[in-house]
Amino acid sequence: MTESVLLSRVELEDSHTLTVYEKNGGYEALKKVLGKVDPEELVEEVKSSRLRGRGGAGFPAGVKWGFVDKNSPKPKYLACNADEGEPGTFKDRLLIIKDPHQLIEGIIISSYAIGVATAFIYIRGEYHNEADILEGAIDEAYKAGYLGKNILGRGFSLELILHRGAGSYVCGDETALMESIEGHRGNPRLKPPFPAAVGLYEGPTVINNVETLSAVPYIVNKGADAYTAVGTKESAGTKLFCVSGNVNKPGVYELPLGFPMKKLIYEVCGGISGGRKLKGVIPGGSSTPILLPEEIEDLELAYESSKPGGFMLGSGAVIVIDERWCMVKIAARLAKFYAHESCGQCTPCREGTTWTYKILKRIEEGNGRKGDPELLLDIQDNILGKTLCPLGDAAAMPIIAIVEKFREEFDRHIEEARCPF
Amino acid sequence: MGKLSDTSINKIKEISRRYPTSESALLPALYVAQREKGWLAKEIMDEVADALDLPRVRVYGVATFYTMYYKKPMGKYVIQVCTNVSCMINGGEEIFGHLKKKFGIKSGETTGDGLFSILEVECLGNCGNAPVMQVNEDFYENLTIEAVDEIIDSLKKKK
Ligand SMILES: Cc1cc2nc3c(=O)[nH]c(=O)nc-3n(C[C@H](O)[C@H](O)[C@H](O)COP(=O)(O)O)c2cc1C
Ligand code: SF4
Ligand code: FES
Numbered sequence: 227m228t229e230s231v232l233l234s235r236v237e238l239e240d241s242h243t244l245t246v247y248e249k250n251g252g253y254e255a256l257k258k259v260l261g262k263v264d265p266e267e268l269v270e271e272v273k274s275s276r277l278r279g280r281g282g283a284g285f286p287a288g289v290k291w292g293f294v295d296k297n298s299p300k301p302k303y304l305a306c307n308a309d310e311g312e313p314g315t316f317k318d319r320l321l322i323i324k325d326p327h328q329l330i331e332g333i334i335i336s337s338y339a340i341g342v343a344t345a346f347i348y349i350r351g352e353y354h355n356e357a358d359i360l361e362g363a364i365d366e367a368y369k370a371g372y373l374g375k376n377i378l379g380r381g382f383s384l385e386l387i388l389h390r391g392a393g394s395y396v397c398g399d400e401t402a403l404m405e406s407i408e409g410h411r412g413n414p415r416l417k418p419p420f421p422a423a424v425g426l427y428e429g430p431t432v433i434n435n436v437e438t439l440s441a442v443p444y445i446v447n448k449g450a451d452a453y454t455a456v457g458t459k460e461s462a463g464t465k466l467f468c469v470s471g472n473v474n475k476p477g478v479y480e481l482p483l484g485f486p487m488k489k490l491i492y493e494v495c496g497g498i499s500g501g502r503k504l505k506g507v508i509p510g511g512s513s514t515p516i517l518l519p520e521e522i523e524d525l526e527l528a529y530e531s532s533k534p535g536g537f538m539l540g541s542g543a544v545i546v547i548d549e550r551w552c553m554v555k556i557a558a559r560l561a562k563f564y565a566h567e568s569c570g571q572c573t574p575c576r577e578g579t580t581w582t583y584k585i586l587k588r589i590e591e592g593n594g595r596k597g598d599p600e601l602l603l604d605i606q607d608n609i610l611g612k613t614l615c616p617l618g619d620a621a622a623m624p625i626i627a628i629v630e631k632f633r634e635e636f637d638r639h640i641e642e643a644r645c646p647f
Numbered sequence: 648m649g650k651l652s653d654t655s656i657n658k659i660k661e662i663s664r665r666y667p668t669s670e671s672a673l674l675p676a677l678y679v680a681q682r683e684k685g686w687l688a689k690e691i692m693d694e695v696a697d698a699l700d701l702p703r704v705r706v707y708g709v710a711t712f713y714t715m716y717y718k719k720p721m722g723k724y725v726i727q728v729c730t731n732v733s734c735m736i737n738g739g740e741e742i743f744g745h746l747k748k749k750f751g752i753k754s755g756e757t758t759g760d761g762l763f764s765i766l767e768v769e770c771l772g773n774c775g776n777a778p779v780m781q782v783n784e785d786f787y788e789n790l791t792i793e794a795v796d797e798i799i800d801s802l803k804k805k806k
Contacts, residue, residue: 314733316773319773408668409709471737
């Protein structure tokens with residue numbers, strides 16, 4: 227096993243406290259750089275670490291930071307995305323519960339690098355206990371002088387505000403998240419302008435995932451080279467994979483990027499529960515196309531592995547589905563989710579997701595019609611790439627993959643006028 | 648539905664001073680109000696609007712967008728059961744079906760004694776412990792129908 231970047235403290239008792247964090251190397255990275263290392267040099271270090279965003283899209287963090295205008299007349303902001311709404315994803319929760327100070331230190335260092343004076347953590351509303359733990363850790367950090375005015379006497383000040391969402395998946399989208407922080411409905415904004423140019427309160431804003439920011443202290447402590455020594459050429463470092471569904475040992479695992487999918491399922495997670503056969507794997511959260519067993523044969527979990535079956539690494543949320551499950555049912559459940567979460571601003575998304583769900587439910591209940599699979603694909607085609615925010619694509623991609631890869635199941639439902647499972 | 652307490656109003660004003668703009672405090676303010684009253688009646692939203700100096704429609708619009716703000720009275724225990732994919736393939740739908748039958752109510756409804764409301768919800772970010780449900784602020788994990796019955800019984804005893 228390679229060295230742990232993110233989870234080195236999670237097994238320790240009271241790992242969420244400042245005392246335990248400080249005893250185990252906590253805030254050393256901050257002390258190393260604050261007021262001593264030029265912010266621009268820090269941005270360069272993160273660029274050369276090739277750390278990619280862990281929220282789903284995999285955009286290089288340092289490059290994103292570099293987009294922010296250093297001389298902006300408006301205040302700059304940082305928002306940590308702790309919305310964790312993508313079905314199958316539960317990795318950020320672990321980082322928040324077990325090592326909130328690692329995240330806070332990452333936020334302070336990142337804010338220093340970008341020149342931010344006010345940062346936010348946007349946490350999903352359902353995470354009550356998690357929000358309490360974070361709130362406690364933020365208080366501790368203020369009291370210890372890691373947050374607030376003139377941090378460690380080094381002339382840098384930062385306010386950190388914990389902002390709770392209130393039950394809306396679309397608020398995980400970076401532009402909707404900003405709307406929500408500003409006290410509005412979570413309706414995504416049109417891009418461009420991108421947040422790095424015009425974001426929160428019209429100032430330049432960087433939005434990064436919890437896991438992304440939690441990796442920053444390690445990179446600062448050990449250096450970019452230590453980070454790139456792990457992983458693959460285009461996917462440096464380790465990644466948290468959260469595995470759920472029909473496996474013996476579901477959970478969150480930190481693994482080097484490039485790790486084989488098959489090994490993850492059959493060795494790390496102890497194989498399919500009940501010794502059943504594998505039917506499909508959703509590799510990176512509910513919006514990523516499902517893969518067939520033969521498509522994961524030689525699959526490496528890395529951003530650049532775009533090889534089989536339209537694989538996407540996404541948020542690293544692997545959902546394992548065994549042979550018992552009806553794929554029309556799975557598709558219908560996913561469609562229901564997106565129909566429920568569409569914010570309603572664009573017609574293709576609002577109408578398309580609802581229509582898709584109705585058709586899938588009808589097929590599942592035995593009232594499918596000839597031509598329904600084609601109709602489903604046609605509707606997805608009218609959503610894909612034609613909406614204001616990526617939720618439209620996220621809704622369409624899984625349906626396309628399931629209809630195409632499990633076509634015979636759809637045909638059987640329609641012919642037999644019932645669910646054959 | 649009486650007025651919000653001074654404590655809540657002061658809390659809302661205090662929160663709003665932390666943010667770059669006072670309207671940013673709208674989501675936390677609604678939580679403060681809901682925590683005191685259990686749900687957000689129209690006159691309570693009006694009070695929140697006044698406290699933050701916002702048009703009332705702004706507050707209604709936001710409150711209706713987010714599912715965690717209750718627009719009608721809820722039971723003492725709000726039970727949210729996840730039936731999204733990871734939970735579904737581990738029995739989440741059966742758990743929710745069991746609760747519906749047990750209480751004789753549908754999603755979003757409350758039992759006659761005002762004790763329990765049930766909600767079928769989307770992924771709760773706890774898929775590794777599927778199937779899961781939340782009762783008010785607590786997670787219950789790796790559920791079985793028997794476990795759910797025990798949880799309900801112990802809540803009833805607590806009253
Ligand atoms: C509908 C939707 C939901 C999203 N949900 C999340 C989320 O829960 N957490 C997250 O970090 N990113 C989420 N994203 C991605 C964010 O928009 C953004 O790309 C990400 O937070 C950037 O952080 P990163 O660069 O560190 O990955 C979502 C995007 C969309 C379109
Ligand atoms: S794609 Fe859907 S969620 Fe995104 S803005 Fe349009 S309607 Fe809203
Ligand atoms: S699918 Fe149920 S908690 Fe994620």
